[in-house]
Amino acid sequence: MEFNFTEEQNLLINTTKAFVKAELLQHEELLEKTNNLPKELYDEIKKKSIEAGLYACNMPVEHGGGGLNAFDLTLVEKHLGFASLALAEIAWRPQNILMACEGELIDEYLKPAITGERKDCIAMTEPEAGSDLRGMKTNAKKDGDDWVINGTKHFISNAHISDFVVLFASTGTDEQGRNLLSCFLVDLHQKGVEVAKGYDCVSHRGYVNNVINFNDCRIPGKNILGEKDKGFELMNVWLEATRLTVAATSVSRAERAFDIALDWSANRKQFGKVIGKFQGVSFKLADMATNIKAANLMLLESAWKIDEKTLSSQDAAMTKLFCTEMLGKVSDEAIQICGGMGLMSDIPLERIWRDARIERIWEGTSEIQRHIISRSLLRPLGA
Numbered sequence: 085m086e087f088n089f090t091e092e093q094n095l096l097i098n099t100t101k102a103f104v105k106a107e108l109l110q111h112e113e114l115l116e117k118t119n120n121l122p123k124e125l126y127d128e129i130k131k132k133s134i135e136a137g138l139y140a141c142n143m144p145v146e147h148g149g150g151g152l153n154a155f156d157l158t159l160v161e162k163h164l165g166f167a168s169l170a171l172a173e174i175a176w177r178p179q180n181i182l183m184a185c186e187g188e189l190i191d192e193y194l195k196p197a198i199t200g201e202r203k204d205c206i207a208m209t210e211p212e213a214g215s216d217l218r219g220m221k222t223n224a225k226k227d228g229d230d231w232v233i234n235g236t237k238h239f240i241s242n243a244h245i246s247d248f249v250v251l252f253a254s255t256g257t258d259e260q261g262r263n264l265l266s267c268f269l270v271d272l273h274q275k276g277v278e279v280a281k282g283y284d285c286v287s288h289r290g291y292v293n294n295v296i297n298f299n300d301c302r303i304p305g306k307n308i309l310g311e312k313d314k315g316f317e318l319m320n321v322w323l324e325a326t327r328l329t330v331a332a333t334s335v336s337r338a339e340r341a342f343d344i345a346l347d348w349s350a351n352r353k354q355f356g357k358v359i360g361k362f363q364g365v366s367f368k369l370a371d372m373a374t375n376i377k378a379a380n381l382m383l384l385e386s387a388w389k390i391d392e393k394t395l396s397s398q399d400a401a402m403t404k405l406f407c408t409e410m411l412g413k414v415s416d417e418a419i420q421i422c423g424g425m426g427l428m429s430d431i432p433l434e435r436i437w438r439d440a441r442i443e444r445i446w447e448g449t450s451e452i453q454r455h456i457i458s459r460s461l462l463r464p465l466g467a
């Protein structure tokens with residue numbers, strides 16, 4: 085693994101940073117104050133992201149994407165993640181899993197997602213099935229050539245502005261009576277689908293989650309992604325990498341919080357000295373910097389392993405766990421260093437701290453990551 089970035093990678097980093105500075109940061113305050121992202125602003129940022137070549141940079145060149153490998157994509161994600169998620173997400177990318185499209189699905193879903201004409205969202209979670217996805221009740225039944233879908237998904241990010249959903253649903257049970265899952269592409273503006281308001285969330289203002297109800301929703305037989313009953317396998321192939329996205333954005337927000345705390349430590353005076361002169365403060369900085377460095381290295385190693393095709397579930401889980409928990413600690417300590425001002429909305433720390441909370445929950449909770457890691461340690465020993 086090469087520790088120096090190439091000239092192209094530095095260019096990519098600088099392009100992303102410049103985009104964040106010019107197009108995203110200025111809108112953070114509006115988002116914080118209104119908890120709302122106006123449609124015109126969404127469209128404008130998306131247009132600029134397409135022009136800058138950032139949109140769909142993860143997607144294959146032959147279908148019009150940017151063709152970045154996982155390592156370079158992680159660099160882009162990390163630096164986009166510096167900004168409020170609701171803004172950064174616009175400049176982002178279609179879900180990796182769409183690369184599983186075959187046949188007519190390529191022209192109907194994959195290509196329009198890459199050009200930005202059609203937006204995707206992804207729906208796995210249900211009111212009674214979060215960590216235990218196999219317990220999902222949403223089901224798809226074959227009727228002639230079609231699939232008929234019934235059920236409810238909740239916590240679905242950005243469904244209100246999406247055109248279609250990558251939907252996981254039960255398509256039967258195995259011999260042990262366990263749910264078998266399959267993955268479908270479902271247009272959201274069709275009969276039998278209702279996108280309803282979700283919940284108000286303390287993290288990531290302006291980033292909307294929805295409930296989606298499917299009521300005898302009929303879709304063509306071809307709209308299945310991958311093989312019937314192989315939804316879990318599909319998740320493993322395509323969705324492990326999304327844990328690194330969470331890790332990447334966590335690292336850059338921790339760096340942002342750290343820089344604020346460092347600056348404060350070097351300038352805020354109490355008892356006639358800058359507070360950074362007190363070990364009670366400076367040792368916090370030392371621990372924060374060390375943890376950020378460790379998180380960065382784990383992140384880059386995991387991204388590199390995706391390209392090498394050697395990333396294990398354990399690697400992805402460790403990286404997500406460490407980077408998100410590190411962000412929680414760093415943002416909390418940064419507030420401590422800034423004292424009362426740390427909690428005021430005049431500086432973005434209280435927001436980074438609030439936003440940090442969700443990272444230990446979505447894309448698999450910290451407990452689920454620990455479960456994956458510990459199983460991979462113990463299983464070979466038969467325990």
Ligand SMILES: Cc1cc2nc3c(=O)[nH]c(=O)nc-3n(C[C@H](O)[C@H](O)[C@H](O)COP(=O)(O)OP(=O)(O)OC[C@H]3O[C@@H](n4cnc5c(N)ncnc54)[C@H](O)[C@@H]3O)c2cc1C
Pocket residue numbers: 205206207208209213214215216238239240241242285293442445446447448449450451452455
């Ligand atoms: C704002 C927001 C947006 C989201 N966007 C999406 C989206 O776009 N699409 C989507 O499909 N999902 C989305 N999610 C869902 C997210 O991935 C789930 O919230 C997450 O997987 C946890 O599920 P849960 O909230 O139902 O918690 P639960 O699974 O009910 O867990 C509750 C607690 O029990 C613990 N627990 C559960 N099982 C175990 C176990 N075996 N061992 C130890 N502890 C355990 C958990 O760690 C947690 O602490 C989103 C969530 C939020 C909050």
